[in-house]
Amino acid sequence: MPERAVRARPGSRAAWLALVVLVGMNLRPFLTGVGPLAEQIHDGTGLTFRGMAWLTLLPMWLMGVGALLSPLLWRAVPARHAVLGALALLGLGSALRAAWPQGGALIAATAVCGAGVAVIQAVFPGLIKQRSAGQVAAVMGLYSAALMGGGALGAQLTPLLAQWSGNWRGALAAWAAPAWLALLFAWRALPRPAPARPGPAPAGARLLQRPRTWLLMACFGLVNGGYASLVAWLPAFYQSRGWSGTHSGGLLALMALAQAGAALLLPALTARWRDRRPWLWLTLALQAAGFAAFAAWPDLAPRAWAAISGAGLGGCFALCLIVALDHLPDAEQAGELSALMQGGGFLIAxxxxxxxxxxxxxxGGFTAGWLAHLGCVAVVSLLVARLAPRGYGVALSPPGRAWHPPGEPGRAGNGPRVADQPRG
Structure with a gap:
């Protein structure tokens, strides 16, 4: 896909940034709209809690599989075609949620949405690195913030649509409209690909031989597992404590807004920092505080707990994507590493x-689940200690070769270079 390089036209910068926002905002409403409607979905389909878990589990599993297969996609399909096809799938899956009343069909339609999102999440980080040279952290933060902001809209608007229309299926299906709007915009905003050129073989097999790739997968997966559980069960948790679907959806929306703010702010704050570990530890501390509060004092300040945990999750999501891209100077290989991290991570999550x-x-309650995620945060805090930037080149380079990130020994000039380095 990068060999069919996207040609930027004069004046296309604003259109590209608008597309980043519009695409990002479509990637989470189909997930976050489910939790506030858990009671209605249960009554309408007979799905148990474990059955409803598949409405989150299956699409995230598909996101993982799609990301792992993305190196093949990068070379088989131009970026423009992949994004357009994925947005079409997302719109189709959303629309199908109104077509069939059975629980199994609802899960299948959600899987179609997940397949579309999987392709976009696999393609976009590498595309951002390719088209946003020198501003990768800022644009990745914008993309992550839009993704989380879309989650907030899904959580807040879906129960309101269900209340106004009296039809929860139609409320879930309504998210087909913005997906198809994004499709039309992408059709105009994404330049047509240049002719394909021969390129190097995919780096995925080599990257999978590196322990660093698996470490990044574990960090991303354990953190996003916390996000998946909160999206699925935070509204149900507070509905069991007497909250309405609309108010519990508002709580999830607040969490997603905090995610968006942190995802936008932290990449900008860390843009001048080579070592992003202190900021990652900050986001993990916020997550730990949120899960501990949900477990021990759920009724004391639930909106504060939602905002704190959301800020931790959103900031960590964006920083993980940036750290993966930081590891390699080549946009294609960095995109493959990001895709592998997301693929394995989403399978875990x-x-x-x-x-x-x-x-x-x-x-008999969700407290045990919140405590389990608190333990996951503790594990990730230990793993993050390994992500020192001075080790990026050694961790992922071929034997005898290593690139050095900006400011590291062995680097000359303003760009990363490859330098000979013995491997122990």
Whole structure:
């Protein structure tokens, strides 16, 4: 896909940034709109809590599989075609949610949405690095913020649409409209690809041989497992404590807005920092505080807990994407590393809502699930210590070769270079 390089036209910068925002905002409403409607979905389909967990588990699992397969996609399909096809799938899956009343069909339609999102999430980080040279952190922050902001809209507007229309299926299907709007915009804003050129073989097989790739997968997966569980069960948790669907959806929307703010702010704050670990630890501390509060003092200040946990999750999501891109100077290889991190990470994260549902069934409440995620945050805090920028080149370079990030020994000039370095 990068060999069919996207040709930027004069004046296309604003259109590109608008597309980043519009696409990002379409990637989460189909997930975040489900939690506030959990009671209505249960009554309308007969799905149990474990059954409803599949509405989050299956699309996230598909996101993971799609990301792992993305190196093949990068070379088989131009970026423009991949994005257009993915947005069409997202709109189709959303529309199908109104077509069939059965629980299994609802899960299948959600899987179609997940397949579309999987392609976009696999393609976009590398595309951003390619088209936003010198501003990768800022544009990645904008993309992450738009993604989280779309989640906030899904959580807040879906129960309101269901209340106004009296049809929860139609409320879920309404998100087909913005997906198809994004499709039309992408059709005009994404330049047509240049002719394909021969390129190097995919780096995915080599990257999978590096422990660093698996470490990034684990960090991304354990963190996003917390996000998946909160999206799936935070509204249900507070509905069990007497909240309405609309108010619990507002709580999830507040969490998503905090995610968006942190995803936009933290990449800008860290743009001049080579070592992003202190900021990652800050986001993990916020997550730990949020999960501990949900477990121990859920009724004390639930909106504060939602905002704190959301800021931690959103900031960590954006920083993880940036750290993956920081590891390699080549846009194509960095995109492959990001895709592998997301692929393995989403496979891990997908199981979290089901595990929380099983813990709820076993214990009678969600507290055990929140404590389990608190433990996951502790594990990631230890793993993050390994992400020192001076080790990027050694961690992922071929034997005997290493590139050095800006400011590291062995680097000359203003751009990353490849330098000979013995491997121990």
């Amino acid at each position: 997908a199981t979290a809502p089901w595990v929380c549902a099983a813990l709820r069934d076993a214990s």
